[in-house]
Amino acid sequence: MGGMLITLVLLGLLARALWGRRRDGGGDLPALLASAERAGIVSAEQRERLLAHAAERAPAAGPGGAVWLAIFAGLFVAAGVALLIAANWASIGAPVRVVAFLMLLGLAGEAAVRARARPAAVGVPLELVWLFLPLLGIGLYAQTFQLSGDPIRPYLVWLALTAPLAWLGRHPIVAGIHTAAVVAVLFTGNFGVEGTLALTVAPHAPGARLAAWALSLALLGVVVVQSQRLLPEGHRHHVLGVAAAWVFAVLAAPTALALDHEGWLAFAAVALATLWLVVLLATPASAPERMSAALVWLGVIYALSFVWHASRAPEGEPTAGGVAITIVAAVAALGGVLLLPGGALGAGPRWSAIARTLLVLPLPVALLLLTGDVELVWLAAVLCNVLLVAIAIAFMWHGSLAREIAEINLGILVLVLVLVTRFLDVLGSFVQGGVGFIVAGVLLAGLAWALQRTRQRLIGRPGEAG
Amino acid sequence: MRALRLLLAAQLGFFALWGGYLLTSHDGAATVWLETEPVDPRDLLSGHFVALRYVIAATDVGDCAAPAGAAPGAPVWVRVATGGRSVRTPEGSVPLAEAVACSAMAPAAAPGEIWIAGERTGDRGPGLGIAFGIERFYVPETSPLRSARSGQVVAKVAVNDDSQARIVDLVPIRPVAP
Numbered sequence: 001m002g003g004m005l006i007t008l009v010l011l012g013l014l015a016r017a018l019w020g021r022r023r024d025g026g027g028d029l030p031a032l033l034a035s036a037e038r039a040g041i042v043s044a045e046q047r048e049r050l051l052a053h054a055a056e057r058a059p060a061a062g063p064g065g066a067v068w069l070a071i072f073a074g075l076f077v078a079a080g081v082a083l084l085i086a087a088n089w090a091s092i093g094a095p096v097r098v099v100a101f102l103m104l105l106g107l108a109g110e111a112a113v114r115a116r117a118r119p120a121a122v123g124v125p126l127e128l129v130w131l132f133l134p135l136l137g138i139g140l141y142a143q144t145f146q147l148s149g150d151p152i153r154p155y156l157v158w159l160a161l162t163a164p165l166a167w168l169g170r171h172p173i174v175a176g177i178h179t180a181a182v183v184a185v186l187f188t189g190n191f192g193v194e195g196t197l198a199l200t201v202a203p204h205a206p207g208a209r210l211a212a213w214a215l216s217l218a219l220l221g222v223v224v225v226q227s228q229r230l231l232p233e234g235h236r237h238h239v240l241g242v243a244a245a246w247v248f249a250v251l252a253a254p255t256a257l258a259l260d261h262e263g264w265l266a267f268a269a270v271a272l273a274t275l276w277l278v279v280l281l282a283t284p285a286s287a288p289e290r291m292s293a294a295l296v297w298l299g300v301i302y303a304l305s306f307v308w309h310a311s312r313a314p315e316g317e318p319t320a321g322g323v324a325i326t327i328v329a330a331v332a333a334l335g336g337v338l339l340l341p342g343g344a345l346g347a348g349p350r351w352s353a354i355a356r357t358l359l360v361l362p363l364p365v366a367l368l369l370l371t372g373d374v375e376l377v378w379l380a381a382v383l384c385n386v387l388l389v390a391i392a393i394a395f396m397w398h399g400s401l402a403r404e405i406a407e408i409n410l411g412i413l414v415l416v417l418v419l420v421t422r423f424l425d426v427l428g429s430f431v432q433g434g435v436g437f438i439v440a441g442v443l444l445a446g447l448a449w450a451l452q453r454t455r456q457r458l459i460g461r462p463g464e465a466g
Numbered sequence: 467m468r469a470l471r472l473l474l475a476a477q478l479g480f481f482a483l484w485g486g487y488l489l490t491s492h493d494g495a496a497t498v499w500l501e502t503e504p505v506d507p508r509d510l511l512s513g514h515f516v517a518l519r520y521v522i523a524a525t526d527v528g529d530c531a532a533p534a535g536a537a538p539g540a541p542v543w544v545r546v547a548t549g550g551r552s553v554r555t556p557e558g559s560v561p562l563a564e565a566v567a568c569s570a571m572a573p574a575a576a577p578g579e580i581w582i583a584g585e586r587t588g589d590r591g592p593g594l595g596i597a598f599g600i601e602r603f604y605v606p607e608t609s610p611l612r613s614a615r616s617g618q619v620v621a622k623v624a625v626n627d628d629s630q631a632r633i634v635d636l637v638p639i640r641p642v643a644p
Contacts, residue, residue, distance in 0.1 A: 089606055090606040090609070094488075094489060095489060098481075098482075098485035098486075098488075098489065101481065101485075102478055102481055102482055102485070105474075105477060105478060105481065106474065106478055109470075109473075109474035109477065109478075110471075110474065112470075113467060113470045113471055113474065116467065116470075130474075134477055134481070137481050141481075141484065141485065141488060142604070143604040144488075145488045145632065146600065146602070146603060146604060146632055146633040146634075147488075147599065147602075147632075148515075148599055148600060148601045148602035149585075149597065149599040149601075161476075161477055161480065164469070164473045165470075165473060168469050168470050168473065169470075194587070
């Protein structure tokens with residue numbers, strides 16, 4: 001007990017010392033402004049306005065040492081109560097657990113409601129506690145009353161119970177977490193576990209999942225609406241990636257729309273990634289949103305470059321529905337690329353044409369995987385490597401013209417990735433020996449030096465018209 | 467503010483009603499002892515529990531005999547009754563209930579009959595055959611049952627008038643001395 005008291009006192013003194021130092025750091029402004037006024041840098045009126053502005057922006061007075069002591073004391077008491085509950089959990093009856101949970105939920109909810117006008121540091125944690133407490137309650141009831149069954153239903157109930165909080169809450173982070181939770185439940189329920197949302201086909205009941213399809217589409221609709229209405233400006237288009245990933249998962253998993261054919265799956269991946277990127281290029285999406293789509297598109301082409309190792313042509317029995325969805329996505333991607341306004345692709349008609357060509361080409365290359373000829377599959381892998389190098393050069397070239405360092409870096413990154421991968425791919429067995437490692441290291445160092453010189457030259461190059 | 471308080475009231479009402487139902491739904495319910503089968507414990511999402519599968523979940527009596535046309539999630543009712551078998555437990559010798567009838571339609575239970583409601587399961591997940599909603603038994607941190615496995619335990623199950631089952635206890639089977 002004595003040790004705990006000494007710890008509390010020391011923590012309080014430490015907090016007070018830190019807080020005092022922080023406050024001292026901002027106390028020179030009036031003297032600085034008075035000195036600036038005397039030196040003729042600012043007028044008296046400007047000094048007053050600056051002081052008023054600083055007072056408005058100053059953080060609210062923080063807690064003093066005594067308050068910090070109280071906070072730590074409260075934490076110790078809470079930890080003690082939690083330990084007591086944990087140690088006696090088995091002997092706490094079901095009615096006590098239910099009543100205690102109801103009280104906790106009521107208190108947390110009321111505190112979150114009252115904290116709406118308070119700063120985010122107080123309001124956000126309380127709203128988050130309120131958001132997750134119903135899930136905790138469902139788990140508590142399941143544990144207390146030994147409930148089991150559909151593993152996804154509790155999460156659906158939780159999402160429904162807390163959806164109004166996502167819409168009425170003051171902080172976008174709560175809406176963001178709720179939306180992300182809907183996405184996680186959608187994917188887990190559709191493809192991860194057996195239950196209400198499972199889209200995977202039972203062998204003896206292919207038509208039994210209609211309700212799951214309807215519910216899944218409704219959840220996808222919730223994700224779309226919440227993304228558009230509740231998420232911050234720069235994150236509203238991530239939903240397109242979610243939709244593309246969901247459609248691909250539907251095609252890849254053993255659902256009623258399964259493709260079940262490696263070639264068709266690869267073609268679908270290229271079509272959906274291209275469509276996602278094209279739609280984002282056509283809309284006022286943020287740079288991180290477009291970068292996500294571009295990285296996935298590049299990743300798909302990069303993955304296809306490994307089909308060089310295929311020992312046979314892709315085979316399988318795709319469903320008609322899956323093939324139809326893939327073709328629609330490919331046609332939409334192709335049409336989107338052709339209809340994109342030139343300004344969305346680069347400066348000038350020449351760069352627009354290059355970008356259009358590079359966006360379209362992976363589609364016919366991926367079609368080679370549907371031919372049933374393994375040599376054409378290998379050709380597709382070679383063409384994917386060529387495409388990646390062309391894309392990297394285009395990024396670097398356009399970046400140097402438009403003075404976009406991010407584009408140059410992305411181009412360098414793609415080029416390094418392709419060269420290193422193919423180096424290891426082709427000479428993988430060679431680097432098993434000690435000398436091979438040394439030679440490989442020297443070659444890679446030379447490559448790094450050459451690329452760094454190229455990058456610096458491109459960045460330092462004067463901008464030109466496209 | 468008002469809308470948020472309404473939301474809070476709705477949540478409290480939901481949990482209060484659900485909690486009240488769960489607290490009273492098995493008052494005075496009949497209990498049976500069910501034999502379990504070995505199953506790999508699964509922890510798909512969270513929680514410490516013993517994963518259970520029951521012998522009666524694989525029964526082929528009555529309507530349970532022809533599951534080919536049954537879709538996953540289709541309701542099914544299994545009537546259980548104590549047979550001649552029993553096992554030794556720390557609570558003494560307990561009679562095991564066995565499936566004696568099965569119906570795809572809600573049965574009109576005669577006095578003294580115990581029917582347990584379940585759902586047909588798909589080709590994945592625990593309890594292949596029929597799930598009764600009693601396939602998990604949550605155990606406290608310090609319970610020796612944390613290391614229990616289905617097949618080594620018998621479940622004491624309360625079944626209310628709506629044929630809903632709930633595990634009351636899980637008891638290890640005491641090996642018979644040679």
